[in-house]
Amino acid sequence: MSQPIAISPDRLLPADPGTRRIARDLLQRVQDLPIISPHGHVDAAVIEHNTPFPDPAALLVSPDHYVTRLIHSSGVPMDRMRASKVAEPDSRDVWHQFCKAWPLFDGTASGYWLRTQFSSVFGLETEISAETADASYDAISAKLAEPGFRPRQLFKDFNIDVLATTDDPLDTLASHEALAQDATFHGRVLPTFRPDAYLNIDSKDWSENVDRLIATAGDGGTGYGAYITALENRRRYFVERGAVSADHGVRTPATLKLDAADAARLFERARSGQATAQDRNDFEAHMLYQMARMSVEDGLVMTIHPGSYRNHHEPTFNTFGADTGHDIPFAVNYTEALRPVLQDFGTINDFHLVLFTMDETVFSRELAPLAGFYPSVYLGAPWWFLDAPDAMLRFRSAVTETAGFSRSSGFIDDTRAFCSIPARHDASRRIESAFLARLVAEHRISEERAHELIVDLVDDSPRRVFKL
Amino acid sequence: MSQPIAISPDRLLPADPGTRRIARDLLQRVQDLPIISPHGHVDAAVIEHNTPFPDPAALLVSPDHYVTRLIHSSGVPMDRMRASKVAEPDSRDVWHQFCKAWPLFDGTASGYWLRTQFSSVFGLETEISAETADASYDAISAKLAEPGFRPRQLFKDFNIDVLATTDDPLDTLASHEALAQDATFHGRVLPTFRPDAYLNIDSKDWSENVDRLIATAGDGGTGYGAYITALENRRRYFVERGAVSADHGVRTPATLKLDAADAARLFERARSGQATAQDRNDFEAHMLYQMARMSVEDGLVMTIHPGSYRNHHEPTFNTFGADTGHDIPFAVNYTEALRPVLQDFGTINDFHLVLFTMDETVFSRELAPLAGFYPSVYLGAPWWFLDAPDAMLRFRSAVTETAGFSRSSGFIDDTRAFCSIPARHDASRRIESAFLARLVAEHRISEERAHELIVDLVDDSPRRVFKL
């Protein structure tokens, strides 16, 4: 029994009719503004080469850890959805798994984004269901085969103004350069410096990564000094190619200022595999401090994404690799952890430090008070599991009374799912409108100011915070 | 001045008229479904013997730690409400204390359940008050004396389908067997294996308990090996008598996999009173891991109820015993604690691990992400202090966007107050309806799907998760 896809123009707006009326007007104000995406995981090469999208499953299911994890939780083995080191699933079968599992997504953020895409991007008129799996597979496939349904055209159709990617420090950024020089392409695709694999001693192949880093950019030196120099050089390389930020996916936001000799000693100990757990923690905290110091010097906005226990289920990691749905958050504190950095750089206006969290408890307790004093500190938009309607409202409720609206980063989609970008930004705009509408309805801000604020949140904030 | 008891048919439903209309329809869908109670503390013998209920105070006040704690907080000494080791309070006086204290319960979950019972179960027409204490005592007493007002008739009137009790591993389960064989009784009363007193070294008489356990079920062996064997044997005994779950009231959910020799060494050290605090923690974490391993083998659903500082006020414990209102929650983390178990058993579909918490911060941060990946992990319904309308809505808001609706356990009443069971399940159904109605009103799910989901949450989920 097939149902029409229902995408109400009032979706995500408050139920109270008076408040909804206010929210609708606010939304209308920003609905057609261009998309600014200062942090995400789209591959620049795909845009450069205007690579056609693969089949529906390979586009929308297999690579999306939000989607495969929930289907997996219902008992479907991961190898029915994802390529492992030894086998690849059949796309049509993956799609069938997905369609059968579709009811699991009711009420989830992923379900919301997918339904919106199905309707708005792929033009489906029928709700996904197991019964119609082949029909929806074929309909989306046909769409994907259309000549206009390529990354560059969608980039334009989606009204994307700026899109930042996330890149390895040794990436040549050739695709970014090619796009910048391509007179036929009008968007901005900017690289982001992401040095985790060179800073986190526990990452796979850390020492080999460091070898390559020093060899590539160490100005012929060796040891800790060349390591620092190479990082500075590669950051400059990124800045010259349009990067505006450096991103840090650390376990915790601990920072520590060591003198160079102590840091060098820990570095050598780690290089020779002799570092204790304490050594590693200290060295990484020191390097996060160093990244802040470099951001002060080269102007790259510093974003921190901490608090995820990566690859919680080792057998899944061993077979399917990282980013396969079992990174699990844990409690993180910022107040004490960031003090060394904030003592030294916190009041430098041009240093922008954007703090993200998956631990909601720090919204009101730590992040809003920090951002409400330090000119360098900005509230990162609700991230990952919190990038969802109710969670975004909880974020605004928790931070606004302390920090107002001026200290937040603007929406960040953080996605590798290119076709979901409009749905995500649209959802954020709806929720910001809903929140502001409530404040208007409760006579806490004027409707006129709300109309200014919604534009500020959607358009000005990300440009200002990310120096765009 | 006596007031009529007001029990609105719209109680707990959202105030917004449009949303309320949706919620009403959802509620209607499930209002007459049978009660499934997969975890609680009713005594099976009371049902077996169809024991008449005692007087109003001994039924509704003295044994209910939710009730006596709040009266106690207002300054009434505990011995005016509860039997101590040396004295027993007069029931009518207890009832007077309660009626005088009744305004304290405004806005509380306990007050809500009690008022609902007074009206729906006991047929009172007048609100409880100090002035009418004798009248209400007499009215309830008269009801309790009616021949139809016995456990078996109420079991039927309450429309209870399944009721699980909580039992000592050495319990003979005679009452459960008698009920199962009684052709005149049509409900299911199932035992639950609760081995805390045999696993937690700090519990009163742990070593004596272990002696009895090994003597009863250790197959003639001694030491750690016989201890493990005895636990396995008693679990089998429970399974054979209808048990579907094993419950663990641990301090923290820490788990640890030790090899048998190390575990045996810690066991012996604890038996001889030589165990350090670290030894005890390690042993208990190891035993929680063993319980998971046994659940994988024998199929008992594993439920974990951690994070309560039991018997916080020692003088009250010494005089009145356990479960007297001063178990106080504290912060607990699950992400790291459960990793050893989830590494080994997390992706076994038939292993069901239901996680409860009184620390709301883990709802969005840890539990929903865990349940949204591991097929074994289920979200336990809001528990204890969180088993209340606003808290239940916070739970749904915190977990649904990540884990959807399919990963939750269904409502658990966790009560020893038999007459409160319908009020508790009714409250839960109202709140689930309220939550779903909001999603419908915000165009996040269709009304048709909400009608399917409400039935799933109330009826299918507990059957599926608890293998009923």
Place this chain on the structure above:
Amino acid sequence: MSQPIAISPDRLLPADPGTRRIARDLLQRVQDLPIISPHGHVDAAVIEHNTPFPDPAALLVSPDHYVTRLIHSSGVPMDRMRASKVAEPDSRDVWHQFCKAWPLFDGTASGYWLRTQFSSVFGLETEISAETADASYDAISAKLAEPGFRPRQLFKDFNIDVLATTDDPLDTLASHEALAQDATFHGRVLPTFRPDAYLNIDSKDWSENVDRLIATAGDGGTGYGAYITALENRRRYFVERGAVSADHGVRTPATLKLDAADAARLFERARSGQATAQDRNDFEAHMLYQMARMSVEDGLVMTIHPGSYRNHHEPTFNTFGADTGHDIPFAVNYTEALRPVLQDFGTINDFHLVLFTMDETVFSRELAPLAGFYPSVYLGAPWWFLDAPDAMLRFRSAVTETAGFSRSSGFIDDTRAFCSIPARHDASRRIESAFLARLVAEHRISEERAHELIVDLVDDSPRRVFKL
């Protein structure tokens, strides 16, 4: 472009029309009740001497760390707003900075209080803006110059019944005595005993403070014994001059019962600068226990305000001193920390222990369960960053279902901004009305009971809890 200031009579009330109607009626019930302020930071001497208020900036901007911190976060250096050790800013320039920054305050608690003051206390008719900075400066200045615009007249106009100050243990309390004996002054201005600087070993000049304390009130003794005696003596001095409470701004609520010899040993070690971090923690936890013991003996209500990392940004502290906007909260636990005190004194009805927090996570997890059992424990009103409309609603939602309404302290304004007192109490009354109105609309309490409860929360609770 100048906008009128909009102060709706329905501000902060729920948007749903039916619920708002109920809230309006509740608010009306308490809108004219006198203000009871059992904890704050107004200077008694200002009231005694009826000191004229300074200029607008020195009254409303420079001393208010809520205000300067947010302007500072926008990049305005602190010395443009606050006096440092070497310079003082020009008042009119400070006011210009403030007016320019006014849009930052949209949605904040501070913005709400200020706007209300501008309209209700200063009679401004035009919204603050950079363009009208001089006009608003002049209008407020003119108001401040009016003979009736003095502390004593405002005290009366604001309808303040009781106002507690916060005082150093060695303060002579001369102003309090003068006011008490002044037949022309009808309010009550009560001192509060705040011994942090004498208990916290890390505070500036602790040892010198202790010298002065012992010299003043140690009955001629020396060492730890005289220290304890002196504290007891000064508390008695405060009690005799009307104090009803002792306030403790501790880092954590840890308590510890040491015997006198051990305590004396730690005391001497600290006095000679030999104390380790552990020694200091133990000594301070012991002294918090001692403060509880003294409260039991002398009847002073004990209030605890823990969990703030004071002076997070050392350079700002070094230049501008304490209380300049960079005290940042962190996670604190109460369940284990307070156990020593609650074991010994928790069930003494006349001991009143009011617990405040900036860590919302403990509302439902720890504070409500503690206050719902121990007759001594009261829930402090939402404090500091949480003293704001949404946060106050979260507080009520988090605690009421467990602890009801009887266990909360009533509103505490905690302010040094005298002219903001009516706006703060008014906001609290609106939010309490909003919360109760929702419970009525959801048929959880009767409208009649809500009308009793709102009076209890606003008027009776603070009198009862603070023994006024």
